[in-house]
Amino acid sequence: MHSIPSQVWAFRLSALSAIRGLTLISPNPYPYSFYMKVLVIGGGGREHALVWKLRQSPRVTEIVCAPGNGGISADATCVSVDQKKLDSMVELAEKVHPDITVVGPELPLQLGVVDEFNRRGWPVFGPTRAAAQLETSKSFAKEFMQRHRIPTAHYAICTSQADVKAALSRFSAPVVVKADGLAAGKGVVMCKAKDEAMTAAVEMLSGKMVGEAGARVVIEECLQGDEISFLVLSDGERVAALVAAQDHKRVDDGDTGPNTGGMGAYSFPALLDEQMTQWLLHHVAQPVVDGMKAEGAEYKGILYCGLMMTARGPMVLEFNCRFGDPETQPILMRMDSDLLEAIEASIEGRVSDGDFRWSSDATVCVVMASGGYPGTIAVGKQITGIDDAQKVSGVKVFHAGTSARDGSYYTSGGRVLGVTARAPDLKSAVDRAYEATAKIRFDGVHYRTDIAARALNTIKK
Numbered sequence: 001m002h003s004i005p006s007q008v009w010a011f012r013l014s015a016l017s018a019i020r021g022l023t024l025i026s027p028n029p030y031p032y033s034f035y036m037k038v039l040v041i042g043g044g045g046r047e048h049a050l051v052w053k054l055r056q057s058p059r060v061t062e063i064v065c066a067p068g069n070g071g072i073s074a075d076a077t078c079v080s081v082d083q084k085k086l087d088s089m090v091e092l093a094e095k096v097h098p099d100i101t102v103v104g105p106e107l108p109l110q111l112g113v114v115d116e117f118n119r120r121g122w123p124v125f126g127p128t129r130a131a132a133q134l135e136t137s138k139s140f141a142k143e144f145m146q147r148h149r150i151p152t153a154h155y156a157i158c159t160s161q162a163d164v165k166a167a168l169s170r171f172s173a174p175v176v177v178k179a180d181g182l183a184a185g186k187g188v189v190m191c192k193a194k195d196e197a198m199t200a201a202v203e204m205l206s207g208k209m210v211g212e213a214g215a216r217v218v219i220e221e222c223l224q225g226d227e228i229s230f231l232v233l234s235d236g237e238r239v240a241a242l243v244a245a246q247d248h249k250r251v252d253d254g255d256t257g258p259n260t261g262g263m264g265a266y267s268f269p270a271l272l273d274e275q276m277t278q279w280l281l282h283h284v285a286q287p288v289v290d291g292m293k294a295e296g297a298e299y300k301g302i303l304y305c306g307l308m309m310t311a312r313g314p315m316v317l318e319f320n321c322r323f324g325d326p327e328t329q330p331i332l333m334r335m336d337s338d339l340l341e342a343i344e345a346s347i348e349g350r351v352s353d354g355d356f357r358w359s360s361d362a363t364v365c366v367v368m369a370s371g372g373y374p375g376t377i378a379v380g381k382q383i384t385g386i387d388d389a390q391k392v393s394g395v396k397v398f399h400a401g402t403s404a405r406d407g408s409y410y411t412s413g414g415r416v417l418g419v420t421a422r423a424p425d426l427k428s429a430v431d432r433a434y435e436a437t438a439k440i441r442f443d444g445v446h447y448r449t450d451i452a453a454r455a456l457n458t459i460k461k
């Protein structure tokens with residue numbers, strides 16, 4: 001059915017015999033395919049990185065990405081899908097017949113795409129709707145953390161103005177107000193004063209700010225420290241850590257301006273040492289997976305733990321039930337092992353420490369955004385210089401919001417490109433990323449010039 005790339009012949013026999021041996025010990029409930037057609041759902045920079053990495057697997061013969069974007073169409077067959085409709089994703093899979101489906105964004109997970117595909121016996125990577133509540137309901141996540149003694153900020157859950165008033169009397173400013181549901185990055189307000197918090201909470205509860213997602217709000221103490229994105233792969237029982245990354249959430253240099261989906265991220269070995277990685281596995285990731293299993297909602301897939309490293313120790317700010325964007329770009333660029341194998345290990349319940357091999361290189365992703373992002377933006381601006389940027393050593397330009405027309409790329413979203421560089425040390429990775437970024441142009445372009453700057457300063461001291 002699929003054509004076989006020549007480089008895979010060499011180890012085909014040994015791999016097949018190893019697998020035959022394994023099935024005696026651990027029977028696989030899914031029909032086994034060695035060569036895989038993969039369906040990736042989503043169309044941002046994270047999905048471009050997933051497609052790019054999956055293409056490196058000698059077992060992947062074809063990738064379909066839905067909906068994908070202009071840049072992804074150079075690496076995969078892009079087809080349209082309505083990610084807000086479960087039926088649309090099921091119909092697509094019926095047509096495409098993927099051997100495995102990888103879900104990028106949170107919305108399809110909230111809709112239950114994994115439950116639906118599982119029901120039909122289709123291999124799919126990610127948590128079920130019930131397990132995804134760790135991201136889709138902040139009040140669920142906070143109460144879950146309290147039940148399982150996972151370190152997090154003090155909080156109160158409110159459903160009325162009277163609740164908010166009572167809760168605020170127990171907090172001191174500054175405080176953080178969060179909408180309970182998914183709000184595309186617009187559901188968290190940092191408030192310097194309590195009256196500001198009251199206004200934000202009331203606006204959320206009224207439905208004006210983020211609709212239904214604000215029907216419940218969480219009031220939280222404001223934590224101070226460095227943020228880290230710590231991701232693990234889970235098979236419902238075991239976890240394996242990915243290398244950590246740091247995101248840059250605010251739109252402007254020096255962490256100023258409004259919060260965004262992420263303006264850049266980097267990863268390098270010194271970001272999280274082995275001792276802290278083990279601590280986080282034992283005190284955060286494993287208790288989450290154990291707790292979800294005990295509560296009847298087994299957690300499979302990527303568990304993204306957003307952490308604040310405070311003076312009281314690491315505290316969970318949020319969970320995401322998927323790969324982060326833009327963290328995935330620098331994380332996957334450091335992955336030397338086969339992503340497909342890790343995904344299969346999660347689906348088939350055999351995650352182990354050995355699922356990943358990582359490079360000791362540093363990686364840096366600079367997000368190039370449309371002017372006005374995260375507010376109102378203009379689209380359709382022609383982008384030039386991508387080929388030149390990719391001539392810089394170690395650089396790959398991931399597309400987040402682009403469309404392709406007549407051999408050119410045009411902007412089509414808030415975050416447009418993720419210029420990602422790999423180098424033996426952080427300083428060189430930063431230099432390469434910015435050398436490449438400077439070659440790309442489009443009207444109104446905005447990017448931060450200080451991605452990884454704080455880490456570089458710390459190294460110098």
Ligand code: AMP
Nearest residue numbers: 153176188220221222223249306317318
């Ligand atoms: P969340 O979606 O909950 O991760 O919040 C988005 C961003 O808001 C986080 O990445 C932090 O930068 C900030 N944030 C959230 N909760 C807190 C908190 N309790 N203290 C300080 N900053 C926070």
Ligand code: GLY
Nearest residue numbers: 247262324325326
């Ligand atoms: N970069 C943060 C997120 O993916 O939610």
